[in-house]
């Protein structure tokens with residue numbers, strides 16, 4: 001039997017470039033509870049630039065002042081990727097998007113309007129003729145700000161193909177340079193979605209004047225399969241997010257599409273410019289910031305994606321890695337160094353390793369502060385892994401809220417069989433230290449109650465999640481806390497070798513975000 005399996009065996013041919021359009025900061029952020037601050041968006045955008053994505057959709061500038069400022073800030077710092085802002089086919093949205101992307105080296109406006117019968121009739125309350133007219137108008141207006149204009153017929157996956165051809169031909173004639181075909185509700189199956197691309201590319205007379213793109217949602221778990229089917233039928237841009245984050249069941253996972261194309265070069269006639277070694281750092285950063293943990297069995301970025309436990313597999317891998325591995329862990333950014341740094345390491349090694357992990361210190365003081373925290377951790381924990389280092393820096397930098405109102409000063413908890421768990425917490429509250437004690441169902445509950453008795457936020461806890469980022473009982477634990485108050489939802493994160501301290505830090509981090517009105521928060525929808 002003959003197997004044509006790996007890219008190592010396929011002939012080198014000229015491949016088309018597949019544009020990777022990352023929408024973690026826009027569609028990913030639409031996930032309830034995944035709201036990001038401007039600083040968090042900038043950190044992710046910088047990592048996406050290192051990953052070498054072609055386009056970063058940084059937000060929806062007309063949505064809020066915070067989102068406008070985030071897109072503008074991303075447009076100012078990113079040099080190597082195109083920065084894109086989303087806009088409905090309305091004047092204010094397009095103007096705001098145009099203004100927000102102005103500082104970009106390369107800026108794109110992405111405008112959209114729905115084309116499916118159900119959306120046109122029930123949501124937009126517009127006739128098909130009005131939709132075509134509005135789409136053309138929107139593209140022409142967007143072209144006044146940039147010659148890089150993308151148009152999406154929203155809910156294309158449930159639109160009439162003849163009508164789609166009509167809209168697409170008209171918007172290309174009006175100046176759209178990318179035509180994105182969204183399966184907005186994740187309804188399509190691969191064969192059908194692939195056929196739609198073939199049909200559109202064949203029937204739209206000016207289709208050669210634009211790049212066709214796929215934007216898939218994962219409601220039936222088919223987002224990646226549908227995107228790949230689109231690529232096999234002529235799509236040359238895929239819209240995706242890190243970890244598949246996104247509205248409802250999420251979007252196409254960037255890491256899965258990119259690695260499918262890289263690993264199966266014998267199947268796909270395209271290539272990307274992605275630096276795949278930056279995939280795992282990007283995944284961790286997004287998981288940390290949003291509090292959406294990655295499931296262990298997630299392809300490419302899950303903790304078990306390259307782990308082998310069963311004897312026959314271990315035996316096979318030890319004899320010849322490719323018996324059970326189709327990709328190399330290092331190629332997607334997993335580090336197979338067992339022990340990276342410890343308490344005998346110096347500042348140079350610490351700084352160098354963090355640089356490799358994508359963390360750059362802006363000042364010598366920041367480096368020194370982080371190094372002190374590293375040494376404290378190394379005293380408590382004998383093995384320091386990359387994940388520990390990332391959490392250590394994350395905990396103190398990413399999670400910092402600009403206008404900090406509360407800080408954890410001290411925490412003492414007691415738990416004894418037959419007794420109510422209790423906690424004593426000291427907080428720095430706007431310049432003054434306060435201490436409170438409380439009892440609870442467990443030590444974390446008691447800690448949260450003690451904190452709330454001082455802060456009196458009136459918020460409700462929507463989510464509390466704990467994950468350990470490395471193995472062993474001395475592992476650094478990461479916690480995520482999601483709070484809601486008057487319809488605003490914020491996420492807080494904390495990390496520490498002591499899980500109760502990590503929980504308290506996450507709670508305080510969320511309270512700071514709730515207090516700081518400049519922090520953008522999601523309205524409570526669909527929870």
Ligand SMILES: CC(=O)SCCNC(=O)CCNC(=O)[C@H](O)C(C)(C)COP(=O)(O)OP(=O)(O)OC[C@H]1O[C@@H](n2cnc3c(N)ncnc32)[C@H](O)[C@@H]1OP(=O)(O)O
Pocket residue numbers: 027030060062063064087088089090112113114123124125154184247
């Ligand atoms: C499939 C997608 O992911 S689409 C992107 C979804 N993302 C978001 O909605 C996040 C950002 N959105 C927002 O902040 C707000 O919805 C805003 C600022 C855009 C609009 O807020 P509001 O003016 O209060 O309108 P609201 O959200 O209640 O309703 C949407 C309106 O836009 C209309 N609309 C929806 N899509 C489009 C479009 N592409 N072009 C033109 N109009 C549109 C709707 O018909 C509705 O109009 P109506 O108020 O006349 O009935």
Ligand SMILES: CC(C)C(=O)C(=O)O
Pocket residue numbers: 027086112152154155180182183184185215217
């Ligand atoms: C705005 C569009 C492209 C979208 O996100 C969708 O239709 O899912």
Ligand SMILES: [Mg+2]
Pocket residue numbers: 027182184215217247
């Ligand atoms: Mg979408």
